[in-house]
Amino acid sequence: MGALLSLPGVLRAEQIARSAEYLVHSQEPEGAIPWFPGGHTDVWDHVECAMALAVTGRSVPSHAAAARRAYLWLESARHPDGGWPAKFRQGVPVTGLREANHAAYPAVGLLHHLLTTGDTAFAERMWPLVEEGLEFALALRGAHGEILWARAEDGSPGDHALLTVCSSVHHALRCGAALGVRLGQERPAWEAAADRLEELINGREDLFADRSRFSMDWFYPILGGAVTGVAAKERLKERWDRFVIPGLGVRCVSDQPWVTAAESSELVLALTAMGEREAAVRILGDVQHLRDPHDGAYWTGYQFAEQTRWPVERSTWTSAAVILAVDALAGATGGSRVFLHAWDED
Structure with missing residues (x-):
C-alpha cells in the first residue's frame, strides 16, 4: 500500500481521496467514466480519469479496481475499423466519428498504469489497444507528417490538423514506444513519427489550424513534451498574461472571461515538467475555488x-486533472514521470 497523496498547503490527503471517490461514483457498471453521472463518455477524458484512479489506488484498493475496469472497458468499446467512437452514452456509441488523440491516448494511460502499479501482466494484456490506437492515429498522417484530427463516419480523414491533437499524439507515441521497450515490443517507427511531429510543432506551426485563442494550443506543446528548455520558457512567457488570471486560474479561451480547473491543472503539469514548481503550486492553489466542499468534485469553470460557475457541471476529468497535477508536483508515484517525460529513469 502506498502513502496517501497530498500537497501541503493546497490539498490534504483526505480531500484528494474524496475527489477520486467522485470518479468512482460516476463510473458506469461496464467501466466507462462519463463526464458526470449520466453524461456522455469520450475515451481521452475516460483515460485521464483512469490515471487519476490508479494514483489514488495505491492506497485505496477500490480505486485501483475501478482503474482496471476503466481500461478493460476500452477492449469492448473499440470501433471495428480502429480507434474509438468520439462519444458514448451509457456505453453506446452515438457517433461514428473517431478522433486521433482519443485513439492514441491509451498509450499514455497504460504506461502510466504500469509505472504506477508495476503490473506488467496487465500492461501485456492491454498492449494490443496501445498498438491499434497508435496505428490508427498514424494512418491519419498528412503530407508533412502531421496528424489529421479525426476520421469521419464515412471513413474519410479530416481536412486539417490541430496543434493540441498533434502534441497529445506526440506524447502518446513517446509513451507507447517506452511501454513497448518495457514489454519487449520495440517500435522504432513510433519514435520516428514522434520525432517528425516534434519538428513540425517547433518549426511549422503554420501547418495547424489556427486555434491560438485556446489556452491548450499555448501550453500543450510543452505538456506533450515536444517543446522543451528555453523554447518552452519563451512560449509560456509570450502568452502568460493573455491566459493566466491571478487568483482564479487559467482561461480556456483568451477572448472570454472564463477560467477552467482542467486547463489550469494541465498548465500545472507543463510547468512542473519545466521545473517551474513555484508557479505550478500557485496556480493549482488559485483554482481551488472551483472545488465543491461537499464531495470534493470540481466545477468545470x-x-x-458574471461571477458564476459555468457550465453548471462537475466534470470527472476536471477532478482527474487536479489529482494528476498534485501527483506530478509531489512525485508520489512512478506514473507522475509520464508527465515529467522521465519514464526512462528507473
Missing part, C-alpha cells in the same frame, strides 16, 4: 465577469 468560472465565468468571472
Whole structure:
C-alpha cells in the first residue's frame, strides 16, 4: 500500500481521496467514466480519469479496481475499423466519428498504469489497444507528417490538423514506444513519427489550424513534451498574461472571461515538467475555488465577469486533472514521470 497523496498547503490527503471517490461514483457498471453521472463518455477524458484512479489506488484498493475496469472497458468499446467512437452514452456509441488523440491516448494511460502499479501482466494484456490506437492515429498522417484530427463516419480523414491533437499524439507515441521497450515490443517507427511531429510543432506551426485563442494550443506543446528548455520558457512567457488570471486560474479561451480547473491543472503539469514548481503550486492553489466542499468534485469553470460557475457541471476529468497535477508536483508515484517525460529513469 502506498502513502496517501497530498500537497501541503493546497490539498490534504483526505480531500484528494474524496475527489477520486467522485470518479468512482460516476463510473458506469461496464467501466466507462462519463463526464458526470449520466453524461456522455469520450475515451481521452475516460483515460485521464483512469490515471487519476490508479494514483489514488495505491492506497485505496477500490480505486485501483475501478482503474482496471476503466481500461478493460476500452477492449469492448473499440470501433471495428480502429480507434474509438468520439462519444458514448451509457456505453453506446452515438457517433461514428473517431478522433486521433482519443485513439492514441491509451498509450499514455497504460504506461502510466504500469509505472504506477508495476503490473506488467496487465500492461501485456492491454498492449494490443496501445498498438491499434497508435496505428490508427498514424494512418491519419498528412503530407508533412502531421496528424489529421479525426476520421469521419464515412471513413474519410479530416481536412486539417490541430496543434493540441498533434502534441497529445506526440506524447502518446513517446509513451507507447517506452511501454513497448518495457514489454519487449520495440517500435522504432513510433519514435520516428514522434520525432517528425516534434519538428513540425517547433518549426511549422503554420501547418495547424489556427486555434491560438485556446489556452491548450499555448501550453500543450510543452505538456506533450515536444517543446522543451528555453523554447518552452519563451512560449509560456509570450502568452502568460493573455491566459493566466491571478487568483482564479487559467482561461480556456483568451477572448472570454472564463477560467477552467482542467486547463489550469494541465498548465500545472507543463510547468512542473519545466521545473517551474513555484508557479505550478500557485496556480493549482488559485483554482481551488472551483472545488465543491461537499464531495470534493470540481466545477468545470468560472465565468468571472458574471461571477458564476459555468457550465453548471462537475466534470470527472476536471477532478482527474487536479489529482494528476498534485501527483506530478509531489512525485508520489512512478506514473507522475509520464508527465515529467522521465519514464526512462528507473
